[in-house]
Amino acid sequence: xxxxxxxxVNRKAPYGTAYALESLEVVLISAAFEQDVSLAFIDDxxxxxxxxxxxxxxxxxxxxxxxxxxxxxxxKKLYVSKESLEERGLTQDDLMDLVWEDxxxxxxxxxxxxxxxxxxxxxxxxxQEVTLSF
Amino acid sequence: xxxxxxxxxxxxxxxxxDSALQFCRSVLAQGHEIFxxxxxxxxxxxxxxxxxxxxxxxxxxxxxxxLSKENDLDLVICIAAAQRRxxxxxxxxxxxxxxxxxxxxxxxxxxxxxxxxxxxxSDRTIVFGD
Numbered sequence: 001x002x003x004x005x006x007x008x009v010n011r012k013a014p015y016g017t018a019y020a021l022e023s024l025e026v027v028l029i030s031a032a033f034e035q036d037v038s039l040a041f042i043d044d045x046x047x048x049x050x051x052x053x054x055x056x057x058x059x060x061x062x063x064x065x066x067x068x069x070x071x072x073x074x075x076k077k078l079y080v081s082k083e084s085l086e087e088r089g090l091t092q093d094d095l096m097d098l099v100w101e102d103x104x105x106x107x108x109x110x111x112x113x114x115x116x117x118x119x120x121x122x123x124x125x126x127x128q129e130v131t132l133s134f
Numbered sequence: 135x136x137x138x139x140x141x142x143x144x145x146x147x148x149x150x151x152d153s154a155l156q157f158c159r160s161v162l163a164q165g166h167e168i169f170x171x172x173x174x175x176x177x178x179x180x181x182x183x184x185x186x187x188x189x190x191x192x193x194x195x196x197x198x199x200x201l202s203k204e205n206d207l208d209l210v211i212c213i214a215a216a217q218r219r220x221x222x223x224x225x226x227x228x229x230x231x232x233x234x235x236x237x238x239x240x241x242x243x244x245x246x247x248x249x250x251x252x253x254x255x256s257d258r259t260i261v262f263g264d
Contacts, residue, residue, distance in 0.1 A: 002254055018218075019142075019264075022175055025214060029246040033254070130253035132140065133261050 005036045007128040010045035015060060020048050023134035024066055031073035038077035038128075039070075040121060046084045049095050049113075064096065071100030076112045079124055083117060136167045138252030142263030144176035145194035146187065150262035151180055155197055157260065162205055170208045170252040171198075173241075175263070178216045181209070183238035195238050202240035209241045210248045 008027050014020040030037050041049060048067070055062040070078070078098060085091060092115060099109040116124065125131065139158060143150040154171075161168060173180050185195050202209050216222060220236075223243050227235035237243070253259045 001251075004254055006250075006253060018175060022215060026174075026246050026249065030250050033247065033250045035250065035254070130259045131261075132249075132253070132259070133263065134142070 001033065003034065003036055004129040005038070005127060006030050006130045006132070007038050007040060007125060009040045009042065009125075009131060009133040010048055011043045011134065013044040014048045014053065014064065015055065015058060019134045020045070021061075021063055023132075024063065026132065026134075027070070027075065028066075028073060031070075031075055034074075037075045038079060038124070039075065040079045040081070040125070042081040042084050042121065044084075044088075046080060046088065046090060046095075049078070049080070049098065050090070051094060051096050067096060067098060071098065071112055074100070076100035076110070077114060078112045079114050079116050079121060081118065081121055082115050135258060136169050136256045137161055138169050138249070138256040138259045139171045140249060140252075140259065140261045140263075141171065141173050141177040141180060142175040142261065144179035145185065147176070148264060150264065151177070151194055152192075154262040155194065155201070157262070158201060158207070168205070168207055169256045170210055170248065172249045172252055173209070173211045174215050174246075174249070176219065177263075178211045178219055178221050181211045181216075181237050181241040182221060184236045199238045199240040207240070210244050211237070211241050212249070213243050213245055216243055 010023055012019045053062055053064040098112040100112050101107045102110050139154055141154045145151040180198055182195055187193055222235050223237040224235045226243055
C-alpha cells in the first residue's frame with residue numbers, strides 16, 4: 001500500500017469532548033498502516049500534551065500517557081503552535097517530554113515536539129496529502 | 135477525482151451532517167467518484183434507523199440510505215465509536231447479546247483502518263466536523 005503524508009490536527013482540549021481521545025485512536029491505527037504521520041496541536045489542542053493531567057475529579061480515563069507511546073509507533077513529528085501556547089499562558093516546560101528513539105543513533109532519545117509559529121505551521125500543513133481535523 | 139468523506143457530527147445537532155450529504159450529491163453530480171464515506175464520533179448517529187423527526191423536517195438517515203442505494207456508496211460506521219454510542223447492526227447486536235439493532239440499510243460497520251485506507255486510496259479526503 002502506498003505511503004502518504006497524513007496529518008492529524010488536534011484543536012480541542014483533552015477532556016470535555018471525545019474528540020481528543022478518539023483522534024488518538026485514529027492516529028494509532030494510521031501507524032499500523034505505516035504512513036508518514038505527523039500531528040499538529042493548535043488552539044486548545046495544546047492542552048492534550050500538557051504535563052500532570054489528573055482526571056480523578058471528573059471520573060474519566062486519563063489517556064495522556066498514550067501520547068508518550070507515540071514514539072514507539074514511529075510517530076515522531078508533533079508540531080505545536082507557539083502562539084496557541086502563549087495565548088494560554090503556557091510554555092514548552094508545561095508540555096510532556098515526548099521523545100522517540102533513533103535506531104540509527106544507538107537508540108538515542110530525541111524530542112518529538114517541534115515548536116512552530118503560525119506561518120511555519122501553515123507550511124507544514126501545505127505539504128500534507130491527507131489532513132484529518134479533530 | 136476520487137473522494138473519501140469523513141463525518142464527525144451527528145444529524146440535527148450539527149450542520150456538518152447535512153453539508154456532507156449535499157457535498158456528496160454534488161461530487162456525484164459532477165461525475166466524480168466517492169471511494170468511501172466514513173462516520174466517526176457522533177457522526178455514527180447518521181446511521182440510526184430509529185430517528186423520527188417532525189413530519190415537515192428532513193430525515194437525514196434515510197437520505198443517506200437512499201443516496202447509498204442509488205449510487206452504490208460505501209457508507210462505513212466506525213465500530214469503536216458506534217459501540218460507545220449504542221449503534222449496532224444485526225450481527226454486532228447478536229455478538230453483544232442484545233435483542234435489538236438500530237442501523238439503517240445502506241451502512242456497514244467496520245474499523246478505523248477503513249478511514250486510513252480511504253485516505254490512501256483517494257485523491258482528496260474531506261472532513262465534515264465541528
